[in-house]
Structures are given as C-alpha cells and as structure tokens.
Amino acid sequence: MILGIAEADWIALLLTLRLALISTVLLLVLCIPLAWWLAFTPNRGKVLVEALVALPLVLPPTVIGFYLLILLGPRGAVGGALEAAGLNHLAFSFTGLVVGSMVYSLPFVVQPLQNAFQNLGSRPLEAAATLRAGPLDRFVTVVLPLTQRGFLTAFVLSFAHTLGEFGVLLMIGGSIPGQTQVASIAIYNHVEALDYGAAHGLSLVLLVLAFVLLLSVYALNRRFRWVGVAQ
Amino acid sequence: MILGIAEADWIALLLTLRLALISTVLLLVLCIPLAWWLAFTPNRGKVLVEALVALPLVLPPTVIGFYLLILLGPRGAVGGALEAAGLNHLAFSFTGLVVGSMVYSLPFVVQPLQNAFQNLGSRPLEAAATLRAGPLDRFVTVVLPLTQRGFLTAFVLSFAHTLGEFGVLLMIGGSIPGQTQVASIAIYNHVEALDYGAAHGLSLVLLVLAFVLLLSVYALNRRFRWVGVAQ
Amino acid sequence: MNVIFDLRRGSFALKAEFDLPDRGVTAIFGRSGCGKTSLLRCMAGLEPEASGQLQVAGQAWQRGAWSLPTHERALGYVFQEASLFPHLTVERNLRYGWRRVAPGKRRVEWQPTIELLGLEGLLDRYPAQLSGGQRQRVAVGRALLTSPDLLLMDEPLASLDSDSKAEILPYLEKLHRDLAVPLVYVSHSQDEVLRLADQLVLMDDGQVQTQGPVADVLTRLDMPLAHQQGAKALLEGAVVRQDEADHLTEVICDGQSIWVSQLNQPPGTPVRLSVAARDVTISRAPATDSSVLNCLAVQIDALEADPQPGHVLVVLRLGAQVLLSRITERSRRQLALTRGDCVYALVKGVAVH
Amino acid sequence: MNVIFDLRRGSFALKAEFDLPDRGVTAIFGRSGCGKTSLLRCMAGLEPEASGQLQVAGQAWQRGAWSLPTHERALGYVFQEASLFPHLTVERNLRYGWRRVAPGKRRVEWQPTIELLGLEGLLDRYPAQLSGGQRQRVAVGRALLTSPDLLLMDEPLASLDSDSKAEILPYLEKLHRDLAVPLVYVSHSQDEVLRLADQLVLMDDGQVQTQGPVADVLTRLDMPLAHQQGAKALLEGAVVRQDEADHLTEVICDGQSIWVSQLNQPPGTPVRLSVAARDVTISRAPATDSSVLNCLAVQIDALEADPQPGHVLVVLRLGAQVLLSRITERSRRQLALTRGDCVYALVKGVAVH
Amino acid sequence: QAQEVTRVAAAAQLRFVMEDIATQYRARYPGHPIEVQYGSSGRFHAQIINGAPFDVYLSADLDYPAALMEAGFTASEVLPYAIGRIAIWSNTVDARQLTLTDLADDQRFRRVAIANPRHAPYGARAREALISAGVWETLQPRLVTGENISSTLQLVQSGAAEVGIIALALVMTPEIAAQGGHRLIDGDRHLPLEQGLVVTRRAEQNAVAWHFAEYVRGAEAGTLFRAYGYDLPTQSP
Numbered sequence A, B: 001m002i003l004g005i006a007e008a009d010w011i012a013l014l015l016t017l018r019l020a021l022i023s024t025v026l027l028l029v030l031c032i033p034l035a036w037w038l039a040f041t042p043n044r045g046k047v048l049v050e051a052l053v054a055l056p057l058v059l060p061p062t063v064i065g066f067y068l069l070i071l072l073g074p075r076g077a078v079g080g081a082l083e084a085a086g087l088n089h090l091a092f093s094f095t096g097l098v099v100g101s102m103v104y105s106l107p108f109v110v111q112p113l114q115n116a117f118q119n120l121g122s123r124p125l126e127a128a129a130t131l132r133a134g135p136l137d138r139f140v141t142v143v144l145p146l147t148q149r150g151f152l153t154a155f156v157l158s159f160a161h162t163l164g165e166f167g168v169l170l171m172i173g174g175s176i177p178g179q180t181q182v183a184s185i186a187i188y189n190h191v192e193a194l195d196y197g198a199a200h201g202l203s204l205v206l207l208v209l210a211f212v213l214l215l216s217v218y219a220l221n222r223r224f225r226w227v228g229v230a231q
Numbered sequence C, D: 001m002n003v004i005f006d007l008r009r010g011s012f013a014l015k016a017e018f019d020l021p022d023r024g025v026t027a028i029f030g031r032s033g034c035g036k037t038s039l040l041r042c043m044a045g046l047e048p049e050a051s052g053q054l055q056v057a058g059q060a061w062q063r064g065a066w067s068l069p070t071h072e073r074a075l076g077y078v079f080q081e082a083s084l085f086p087h088l089t090v091e092r093n094l095r096y097g098w099r100r101v102a103p104g105k106r107r108v109e110w111q112p113t114i115e116l117l118g119l120e121g122l123l124d125r126y127p128a129q130l131s132g133g134q135r136q137r138v139a140v141g142r143a144l145l146t147s148p149d150l151l152l153m154d155e156p157l158a159s160l161d162s163d164s165k166a167e168i169l170p171y172l173e174k175l176h177r178d179l180a181v182p183l184v185y186v187s188h189s190q191d192e193v194l195r196l197a198d199q200l201v202l203m204d205d206g207q208v209q210t211q212g213p214v215a216d217v218l219t220r221l222d223m224p225l226a227h228q229q230g231a232k233a234l235l236e237g238a239v240v241r242q243d244e245a246d247h248l249t250e251v252i253c254d255g256q257s258i259w260v261s262q263l264n265q266p267p268g269t270p271v272r273l274s275v276a277a278r279d280v281t282i283s284r285a286p287a288t289d290s291s292v293l294n295c296l297a298v299q300i301d302a303l304e305a306d307p308q309p310g311h312v313l314v315v316l317r318l319g320a321q322v323l324l325s326r327i328t329e330r331s332r333r334q335l336a337l338t339r340g341d342c343v344y345a346l347v348k349g350v351a352v353h
Numbered sequence E: 001q002a003q004e005v006t007r008v009a010a011a012a013q014l015r016f017v018m019e020d021i022a023t024q025y026r027a028r029y030p031g032h033p034i035e036v037q038y039g040s041s042g043r044f045h046a047q048i049i050n051g052a053p054f055d056v057y058l059s060a061d062l063d064y065p066a067a068l069m070e071a072g073f074t075a076s077e078v079l080p081y082a083i084g085r086i087a088i089w090s091n092t093v094d095a096r097q098l099t100l101t102d103l104a105d106d107q108r109f110r111r112v113a114i115a116n117p118r119h120a121p122y123g124a125r126a127r128e129a130l131i132s133a134g135v136w137e138t139l140q141p142r143l144v145t146g147e148n149i150s151s152t153l154q155l156v157q158s159g160a161a162e163v164g165i166i167a168l169a170l171v172m173t174p175e176i177a178a179q180g181g182h183r184l185i186d187g188d189r190h191l192p193l194e195q196g197l198v199v200t201r202r203a204e205q206n207a208v209a210w211h212f213a214e215y216v217r218g219a220e221a222g223t224l225f226r227a228y229g230y231d232l233p234t235q236s237p
C-alpha cells in the first residue's frame, strides 16, 4: 500500500501508462501517411475512407472487444494466422491490448492530423523545397512544427482515451493482473465489489496523474510554440 | 421485426440517433465560446483548463457514469437541487443521458474547434471588420466557413462516440426501453444473452446507418468546400 | 482634423500626429519598417492597444483609449498583404462589403468599378486561382465598393504593371474627388505620390517627421527627400498651347512658361510637372535660346550642403512655388550665389504627371 | 540555353519558350495575370503538371514530363507573396537554406548579405513581427544565402522604399555578376528593369511575345512597349568627362556625345541612359546650341503610326543602338521623313540608370 | 392510462431462466406488466441507491441485497430464491470428462476463464472450487477473468480460452449445450451460491412487485429453476 493504493493497483496503473503511451505513439506514427493521404488526395473515394475511420467509435466497446477477441484469438483470421506461423495469438496479451486500443483510438488520431495537414497550405512546403529540403527534411522541419497543435490534440485524445478504455481491453485482455489488467478495469472491479474507497482512491490517482501529464504536455506545447500567425 | 431487427431494437436505434444528435449539437454550440477562449486567451492559466477538458476521458466510462449517477441522482448535488426545486432528478432520464454524453464527449468537441480557431489567423476577421461585418456576422460568414473542417471533426467524433457510448449511458440511464435503452446497450444485452444473431444484426444496422450518415456529412462537406488555400 | 496615435509593439513605438484634410489624398512616405502600416491599422481600429484621436465625417472614431469598433467605421481598407476571403469567389468577396452598406448609402457603383479594375472575367474564380496583381485589384475593388468615408490604402498598386496602374490611378483620382472623402495612401512609388497626393506625411521610426502639401515637403531642406539622389520638385501649372511642329506643349507655372514634350490636353487643363534637382542648373543670365531650353526667372530661397560631396542644394522660388537645384560647390563660388539672389534656372528635364 | 514550358491551369495556358543566357539578368515583363509567376514556378519545379525543357549549369532540370525534384535544384526563389516560415525566427529562416548547402559550396557570404539587406536588428524576430518590406528583405536574403545556380525573383523589391531599393539593387547586380549565375527577375518597375536587366522577355497571355537584349525589345515597333505612353529607349555608353561648371557629364554612345546631369563617376565608367520617345524630336538640321541640347546624328530605321491619334513613332539608328521618337503626323509630313533618311535627334531629357 | 410497469433488475446469469419465468408469469397474470433487465449485481446496487426505478432486485448472491437492506433501500427482507451451480465448459475439448485437476495441465489448456472472483459470485465460487482441488496457485498465471458470467463464457466461446468455469444455468441453455459439453462441479467444493432477492423501498406499495417476488420463489418458478440447473433453497419463506 502506497498512498492508500494497493500494490496491484499501482501495477495496473503502470501497465495503463505503458499501454497508452505505446499505442498512442504507434498510432501517431502509423496515421501520418493515412492522414496525409486523406488531406491531399483529390480522389473522391476518400470520403469512404474518412467515414470508415470513424466507424470503430460507433459500436459499444465491449462489442468491438468481442469481435476483436474472435479476430485475434486462435480461431480468428489474425490470431489463427499467427498460430499457424508458430507464434502466439494475440488474445489476452499486451500486444493484443495495444492492437485493440489502436483500433479504437484510430479516429482520434487521424482526424486532428488530417485537419492540421489540410490547414498547412502548400506555401511553406514549397519554400522549404526551394531551400534544398528533401521530403523527410520538410516533414520534420516544416510540417511537424506547423502542425504541432494537431499532433498535440491527437496525442491527448488518444492517450487519455486509452487510459480510460475499458470495454475493449477487458474483453481482449481478460483482466490478467500485471499483464492485461489495466487501471480502468481495476477501478471497475473495485466499484463492482462495492469497494468504493479503493475505487475513489485509484480514480483520483489516475486523474491526478493524467492531469499532471496533460498539463506538462500542454505547457511544453506552449513553451515551444512559435509566435503567432502573420498579422 | 423489420429487416430481422426486433421493434425494441429499432426504438433503441432511434433513441440513440436522437441522443447523439441532440448532445452533439448542444455540445457544439456550448463549446464555441470555450474553444474560442482557449484559442485566443493570452492567459497562462489556460493550460489548466485544457488539461481539465480532457479528463473525462481518463476514467473508465462506467466509473464516470457512476460518479455522474451520484451527482445527478436524487442525493447528488445536481439531482438533489433539482428535486428541492420541485423538478425531477436527472438519473435514468433522457436528459440525464444527454448530460452524460455531453460530459464525456467534451474533449472531442473542444479540441478540434480550438485547433481550427487557432489556425484561422486574424487577417480574415480584420478584413471582415473593415467591410462592416459585426462580431456575429463575422463569425457566421468568415469563422464558420473557414473552420468548417474543425466543426466537422468535432461533430463526427462526438456523434460517433455517442452512438457507441455505453458505460456512461448504462450507468446513468439504466436500460429502460424507449427511454434510456440506446442501441449500444441493446447490442450489449444481446451479446450478454448470447443472442449473437440479434447482436450482429443490430450492430450491422448501426454501422451501416452511421456509415451512411458520416458519408453524407463528409460528402456534403466536400461539396461545400471552397477551393484550396492560396498557392 | 488632427489625427494622433500612440502604440507600442515590442521595441517599436508609434507616436504619430498629423493633420488629415477633409478630402484629398494624403500620401504616407517613409522607409520600410517606419510604421506606416501600423498607423493605418490604428486608423482602422485594428490595434486594440492604440490610443489617440481620430474623427471622420464628424464622427469620433478614436478618443483616447476609447475606440469605435472597426465594423462601425465607414472605411475602406486595402491591406498591404493579401486579405481576400479564401472561401469566397471574387464576386462574393466584392459583394461582402457592398451588401453591408444600405443601398441608399452606396455612392460607388458596381459596374464601373468592376470594369475599371478589369475584374469581369474573374468574378467566378477563387482567390487561390488569381495572380498576385489580380488579387490586389480585387482587394481595391472590395474596399471601394463599401462607399467609405475614409479610404486607407497600403501600397494598393505595388504588384501591378504600369498599364494597369495607368488605368487605375485616374480612376482612384476621380473617385476620391467625387466621393469627397480623404484617402490615405501608403506608397513607395514616387511616381504614384507625385501624381496622386495632395499632401505628404513623412514618417521615420514611428514618428511623423513632417507633413504638408507635396510640393513643400519635397523641397524642404531639413527633410530627407530633398537630399535624395532623385530629389524632385513639384510644379503646378496649366496647359496654354501646343506647338505641333516641335511636339511641345507650353505650360504656365506661376506666370512663367515651361515647354514640355507634347501633351494631348486642351488649353486650361491643370497639370503637375516634376523637375529633378540634378536637371536644374543656375545661371546669372537668361539662356540664349529659350525655345529649346526652359529658362525660368527665380529667386534663391536657401542654400545647403548636399550629402553628395562638393555639391550644394539650392532652393529656388518661382512665384509661390519652389524648385530644387543641385550644383557643385565650385559653381556656387564662381557665381557667388547667396540667399535672395535673382537668377535663372535652366531646366533640362521635366516630367509630366 | 533554351527554356520551354507548357502548363494548363483552368482556362489559362502557359506556352513559354525563351533563351536563358548562362549569366546576366533576364527580366520578365508582362501584364498582371500573363503568367510570369507560373513560368517561374515551372522553372523551380513547383508545378508537377508542367512539361518542358530546362537545363541549368549543365544539369537537366526538366526534360519533357520528367522533372528534377525542387529540392535537388540549386536555385534561389523569392516568391511573389510572403513565404517565410512563421515558426522560425528571421535568423533561422535565413539559416534554413544556408545550412543545407555544403560549406564548400557556399559562394554567398553571411555577414555582408545580412548587412546589405539591413537585417541585423531583426534576427531574433518572428515573421509576424516584421513589416511588409522587412519580410521581403528576409526572403531575398534567404534565397541568396543558398548560393544558387539560378536565381528566380518574383517582384522581390515590390514593397520596398526607394532608399532600400537603391541599396539592394547594386548589391544584386554585383552578386549575380560575382556568382556568374543567371537571374530571372519579374518586375513591374521599368526603372528596375532598365537598371538591372540584360535581357527582356515579354509575355502576354501565357506566351512569350518576344525576347532579346533590353534595348532591342524596348524599341521594337511590333511590340507593345514601344507604343506605351512612357516608351523609352536604352543607350549604353561610357563617361568621358565632367563639366563642373555646368554640372554636366559627357557620355559617349556609339561615338556621339550626350550630355547628362552631372554624374559622380570617373571617365570610362559604363553607364546606361534611357531616353523617352516623347523627349526626342527630329530635325533636318543640327541644333544651333549643342552645348545645352543633345543633338545626335541618326538614321531613320522605321516609321509607324502611334496609338496616340495623329502621331508617328520613329525608330532612329545611332550606330549599333536605337532611339525612339514620337512626333506628330504633321511634322512627319512637313519634314518628309522616310526610312533611310539621315536626320538629327534633339533629345530633351535623359535619365541615367 | 396504462398501468405503470413493474421493473425487475436481475443478475446477468439469470437471463435464460428468467425469460421463461417472466413469460410464464405474464401469461398467467396479464394485468401484471413486468419488465426484466439483466446486468451486473454491483451496478444495480449502485443504481438503486441513486434512485433507479427498479421494484424487484434479484441478485446473484446474498451480499448485494443485504448491503442494500442495510442502507435502507429495501421494503422486504433478503429472500433466497435459488442456489447456483457451476460447471466446467469448453467448446474445443470434451469437457464432460474433465476434472478440476485436469485444468492444471498447461499442455492442454493455455488459458482458463472464470468470472472475476472479486465481484462476480460465480467467480468467487469457481475460485473456492479450484482452491479445494489444489490447483488455484498453479492456474494463477493462466487465468483470465470475465466481467460477468456471460463474458466469461464468451472468452471460452471465442476459443481464446480453451476452457472455463461457467454457471451451470448458462451451459444448459440449448445453444450452448449444442456447442460443447460440460462437467458439473461438485457442490461440496465451494460454498453454496445462494441467491437472494429484495423488493425495493420504492415498491413498498407495489402489489405486483410483491406478487412477482412471491411467484419467483414459488413452485412453478422452482420447476424452471431446476430445469436450468439451479438448486432451490431448502428453508421456505
């Protein structure tokens, strides 16, 4: 017991943070090409993809979790293929949790990035190209700083949402302490067990932690923000 | 039974759509001033508010629902006050659901709007002011069209998320058919009852509906989009 | 009407005070970064931090820290940089201000404005589909179509070719006269200023250095314009007659005739002439062949050392008007020129505006 | 080196072909919307739809639809509109291109560039904290500091005051000579073109109307420049001697002397003179007083009706060079001027560039 | 004006038997409209305290209703109505021959699913049974837990867990029975899973609620409970 929180709960907290960080960072990286494509393609079919991206949100998380469980489990397409390749299926594993929360947080990342890219305009990129900056160079030195706010939003929404995610994670994670039992599940268990004290305590710790984290992220963002837009 | 979906499920679907629409529209309207303030205040304290806005995401929905239930129920601060004023408390009512989903979807609306406002720059507003447009006029004729994408994202994230919301709604709404039993809860119930056929059917209808809706929104957005940014 | 503005912006401080006549063109001139745009923004009410004093058409626009909101000011503002609404077509950009002025108060007409600015073919385009000059023309049109009581223009013709300028300038001239409103015009082009401006406000580092009628400010020895390489004086005159054979036109300025390259204008037309200081030499005797060279009887008003070493700048009075001449120190000594002397100005080149 | 570009953009079609010398300044001139910016963008590789042909410093930049990516082209581009990185300070904007050029390949020096463009005091500012002209100067500096093989400048000095221009123009002149790279320069300012350009490319509605040495293009009767109100001819000459007493300088152009207002330059210095068509009259006899009036022996090369009714435009050959004269139809008749006649050009005004 | 429906909140695992009981009840007493909701007992507990419109609460154990009574939200005593049984179930192997000790075989079973022993009564009983069989500690690293007994079943159904300990009532439903076999766990291996109901305070005057509570504990319902694998409490009301 530290700060009135049981050790198991601390472990769950750590696991949650790890999960949220890993899946958010992975998602940010993987969504860049998708968001870029959505932002700039003249293809009319992109509205289909835009609508598809939002669909994971539409179903209740437990149900998504159930479908994912089947997909990632040993008899599912993904899990089965992995098993056939001599690997383990993804149900009840940390990797499975990462996949699950990535699926679910997809729209939170794609949409803000797409917006930020669309707002960029072509001029800064063109200017950078005339100054000898190659595509990757341009992305790092021009796109990233100018779309910082979009990345921030994507990060915050995906990170915070993964912290609180529960339905999907419970289903595909099976709530194994130390492996897949994240904080949100632990809190839920406390509430169900009518152990409100423990629930409040862990909620509070999670909230304070998240608050401090978000605060630092926002403050950092402010710190590194360049000065205003042209008058 | 229409399309193999029970009548009760259709009622739940309708309720879901109503809920998602009402709470998203309310949220959009109410968040405009907040997002505007966050976008333009030079106040350093705004990072606190920014971090606070994201906090509803951090707790598992059932737990948020649990706290909201206490708050809005007859013994809570809000519900109690309402009861004392001779009104009904908000738990287990449609109004309660609206409040609940608004709290939970807050960050999905505030963040994209704030980003869009920050990207706006002051020039278009200044130009509009020199052309005799008052503040409201400027907002409608300049800010709204130029931040259209931000509003779209806010709408889509909040709307889709409310469709799939389940933990919060189940907790503060119970699952009263026709009143608080939304589609996500109905699907959950089918799954729990191992009635996968009904669950798949309703999920499919919800997905298709949401897809068609989102598709129209995106297509409409494309249709009304003005042409590119200055070269 | 006295205009005063104070504004701090980082290390830059604007402290401007000048007189804005009820009508006519006031040109604001000054080096890059001296605060011209800042001053215009203050006058438009776009700088909330500004304090000062401004009254337009009898209405207070700024009084101390109090400021009339921009959208309640009947002004037309052409920004220095692109400011078209990217989400509206050219036509809807133009109509934006037009629609917001009550039909009864519209004094600028739609069709002639569109035509003169050459915008007919562009009405359905979006700003992103325009060239730089086209964008600028739309911005000018949009400002004019609000039938303003005060026109603020920040280098409105900077990216236009001389043909377009030549079409738009007379229109601007006519317009501000018809409307009888003051036009405040920032430009770096001496040509535009010489042609258009009635008054010149000279700014330096946020302050008004001097102001007055263009011809005065151009020739004031305590001001930098007179000391520039291309220093010029401005003469107002009227066409008297044409010499078809020699392709010359006679212009009378303060009673003396000046021959210029042929102008296609009837006698009586007022014209503005500019004479560069280095095109004027001074002589004690009138020129022998006055039919080819303009030789004007003038009086020396002032002499001052010029930045160009060994040279002297001389201010010559021609009736109520003034000419500049840049001569060598040696000639000044040889001719023993002093203040008050009556001499002849031999003018080698005259430009008509 | 032949440059060819084809591009469609909505209803506008660019079909340009011109010769880009290995060094020297090529000015691109044309009405607003004629495609100057589009052409520069094609040359920079910023129009993926463009096809054509371009080779710079022996390297193919465009061959048909194939195009070398912009960032692999050693070019310096000053955009027509603001293009500074809003998130970088002035210094980091300037260093952006500088850092990306290998130190061994840097041929433009940091300190002199900063100083000449007057940027020392602005290095820590962000673009949003600059005035319009300051932004433009930073953009020029940023492009120069990449030590390019080809400089593309789209009205780089449009929002600069004449003092700043007067400082920057000689620097640009010197720079492109030192670097020995071609400079393609879009400008609406005749002054800048007369001063800087070696070659003029005249564009109209997406096509190159003509191109050639500045003096030629200015005076070609089949081209619009010669028919403008302010039509001018350009003469190349060299300073011969100073007449201190009369404040005059003698310049020899193709063996004939022209007196201009005093220039502070030693004998032998090459100078460019421009003479407006309306400042030149024609006479069968030499002027009596040639010390005050420039009178040049010339031969009539061509005659053509002028847009100004009742007027004729005459092309006069002065050795290898050419002058323009605008006279009335009546004088042409009286003097019975025809092609090949040897006559005298009486020049009333000469500008030095 | 239609008569106000009587709302019954029932523990999730009662779903199958309760549907039959409710249907029967509605057929017999058409004037007594009832509506049954299923869910986690813990959630119902929290909701009733905060004003939920439930008239009868059928818990999966005796503790939740007892807590509710203590807090003063009930009109009745805690009335036991059935005793749950648990079984080993699988749809990948033949569970009919499985013993609890077999579950310890990590070659055959990589994952074993039980309901969360902390708050799901069936999970608690499963834990007791595993402890008594001496395999609890061995199984620890391979246990996955479901939020309630239905989701525990789903963990097994999906194949992600090979075997699970599930409520007998659930695995006896025709669909599930058709998918795999089960092995009933000896009732001695765990505490009896007594389930109790209460009539809530808000239903004090609701005759239908009282009547339905009585009916659930009556003989007709008892037959159905038995058919679904429940035992009946010995002592009568």
Ligand SMILES: Nc1ncnc2c1ncn2[C@@H]1O[C@H](COP(=O)(O)OP(=O)(O)OP(=O)(O)O)[C@@H](O)[C@H]1O
Pocket: C009, C010, C011, C012, C030, C031, C032, C033, C034, C035, C036, C037, C038, C039, C080, D128, D129, D130, D131, D132, D133, D134, D159
């Ligand atoms: N946000 C700011 N912080 C500090 N200084 C600023 C800021 N904005 C502008 N300035 C400075 O204020 C001065 C005046 O700017 P202003 O735009 O009024 O100049 P200007 O006379 O219009 O110049 P130009 O002819 O180049 O457009 C400039 O020196 C500029 O650097």
Ligand SMILES: Nc1ncnc2c1ncn2[C@@H]1O[C@H](COP(=O)(O)OP(=O)(O)OP(=O)(O)O)[C@@H](O)[C@H]1O
Pocket: C128, C129, C130, C131, C132, C133, C134, C159, D009, D010, D011, D012, D030, D031, D032, D033, D034, D035, D036, D037, D038, D039, D080
């Ligand atoms: N996206 C577009 N769709 C259609 N027409 C376009 C588009 N972009 C530019 N144009 C047209 O192409 C022509 C050439 O534009 P460009 O910018 O090259 O002109 P410019 O010569 O640079 O003019 P300026 O001197 O005004 O800058 C213009 O008439 C412009 O209206």
Ligand SMILES: [Mg+2]
Pocket: C036, C037, C038, C080, C154, D131, D132, D133
């Ligand atoms: Mg300015």
Ligand SMILES: [Mg+2]
Pocket: C131, C132, C133, D036, D037, D038, D080, D154
């Ligand atoms: Mg252009």
